Amino acid sequence: MELTLSESCLLGALIFCFVIQLYFSLFVHLKLALVKVEEIPVHAPKPLSVVICARNEAENLKQYLPYVLHQEYPDFEVIVVNDRSWDKTREVLEEFAAEYKHLKVVTVAEGEKFIAGKKFAVTMGIKAAVNEWLVFTDADCQPATANWLMGMQQPENEASEIVLGYSPYMRKGGLLNGLIRFETFFTAVNYLSFALKGMPYMGVGRNMAYKKSLFFKKKGFAAHMHIPSGDDDLFVNAHANRHNIEIRINKDTHVWSVPNSTFSGYLKQKKRHFGAGKMYKAGHKFILSAQVIIQFLFYALFIASLFFSPANYIAASVFVLSLIIRSFIYPRLLNRLNYPGLRWWFPLLDILLFIFLVFNGILSIFVKKVKWK
Template identity: 75%
Template sequence: MRALLAFNNTVVELNILEICLLGALVFCFFVQLYFSLFVHLKLALIAIKVIPETKKNPISVVICARNESENLQQFLPSILHQEYPDFEVIVVNDRSWDGTADFLKELEKKYAHLKVVTVADGDKFIAGKKFAVTMGIKAASNEWLVFTDADCEPASSNWLAQMQQPLNDSTEIVLGYSPYFKKPGLLNALIRFETFFTAVNYLSFALKGMPYMGVGRNMAYKKSLFFKNKGFAAHMHIPSGDDDLFVNANANNRNTEIRIHKESHVWSEPKISFLAYLRQKKRHFGAGKLYKPKHKFILSMQIIVQFLFYAFIITLLFFPATLYISLGIFALSILIRSFVYPRLLKRLNYGGLSWWFPVLDIILFVFLVLNGILSIFVKKVEWK
């Protein structure tokens, strides 16, 4: 079977293999466009609301720290000095030996709204960070809990005002955004770009009424929701997932909102070595295996379609009859995506990466494939 295709005033004859490959490429192209134009573009165009001045309910900020003395000294003051009338900061010291306990003890004397919870060596049923988070939640005096990490710094003193409990009482979860600080080098650019795409995905799907994850560096939920659904009981056996698995299990289209105002962002320290970053992504990959089936299907399809898109492009380059057609589809894909994602990069505080979007997009794809392969063989992961 052969087919004739008119292209640039030239009739091109295609065989059955070329037709199938080209058809598959076009299919991947349209699936790719669906996510770009009908999921992610909404996040780029939605108006960012300023949280109105309302009755500010009390907040409990929960931070877990394991050997984080230096980070706590650098970043904890910006959390303790938030412009919010009624809040407490709970720091859970999880078996640290680097002077964290001494620093927190001195800080408690200075700040009445700082509460320190200590997880001692030998405590039973310890399961990494989830045990520490649970201890922090139990110690919280307030219903609305805001979470961040020891190596994080709020973008403004109005962070808590932006992450406060919404007026709509049916909202039980608020998903925030946490970019990484800019550092020199390609690794940092890759980390920031990967974080950007992860955020675009989970925030966009939340807007569409299908929230599937959040990041513990910047999120909030009700204390009653945690205990009503037995906390982390369903996945206490794995070291990761205190944030994304909890959201995946408990968020829905009625009880979840997002916050992307610049004052609601929380900046975080990135990994500085490729091996450390790989271990971090391994933990995240392991948690993803426990997502709801529909979420795993959609996320897997995104990666598979992206992989097949590039695979078909490369394959069709070896067929003279489809060379220019495949290059044209690739160029059109980059053009459309370059209309969507640079806008989002600017909106999410990564405007400097806009010019590097096409290159970083390909590098990120290669890294995700590599990470997926390594995750098959490397089983052991730890919090710290």
């Protein structure tokens, strides 16, 4: 079987992309698939504060705040920051506060100075907290169990200043919901795996924790206050390292969140995240960009190779081998991260996610202005 120079170059590039793809799968993501799941502690020696920011979240607070208030943790407070809501959020919080003494309500009035998206509200919540260990979630989030805080409490190792949790989206049915859940899964696999590898680059504010002293020592969000998003991932990107980070993937510590129900709403959400990503450290941006580019080239080169014979047989073999290896790793992770139903759809969702990431990246070039809510 003889190949022309162009066919050899095409296949060489395809195999190169395949090898880089294998690196991320086998030497980064596989660590998360094989790591031992931590046990939930049976003791809670230190108090903690839960911080939730809410803007026009009356209905979500009614439904999900009780799951936070009823945590089986011996000493904790819940701080809800009402950020300039104009619905019934204030009334709902007043009713809860009258019943639950460990609930503290902080109100951000319209016209407050230096307001920059969610970060001002988060800062107000942190200032109101009386405890050193802060656990963060959102108003539309539901802890998987009453042991959530037991699992997210301050680690025994005092050097650990940040804990990254996991927050899957609820199943609602439909292709969009499947794509949202798969994208959330893959994002979590990436940031949790790189944290295990000693290169933490982000966290998700729906389920994470850190020390109050770290926040003020690093001057809070001062370095990126002008970015509407990034109260979670930019803070971790700037201040996490291999020595002060831990992850939590025990299913008792998961926090379920309400997904977007429209494609436009989902695009708006991802646009906010994309804007924050531009502020990541250079090394992190390079690696994350390389992942998307390599995947794009892998698919593009594979399709191009199909038009050449006998190169198409080799390309098909490489593609099938890639699919087999990835199908061994990622369905296992889907089970571990509470998405067992998606494992049968992995090949299709993997391709759709890649198409969406490319589309969102192009769209982000032209759409500049974003808001928190």
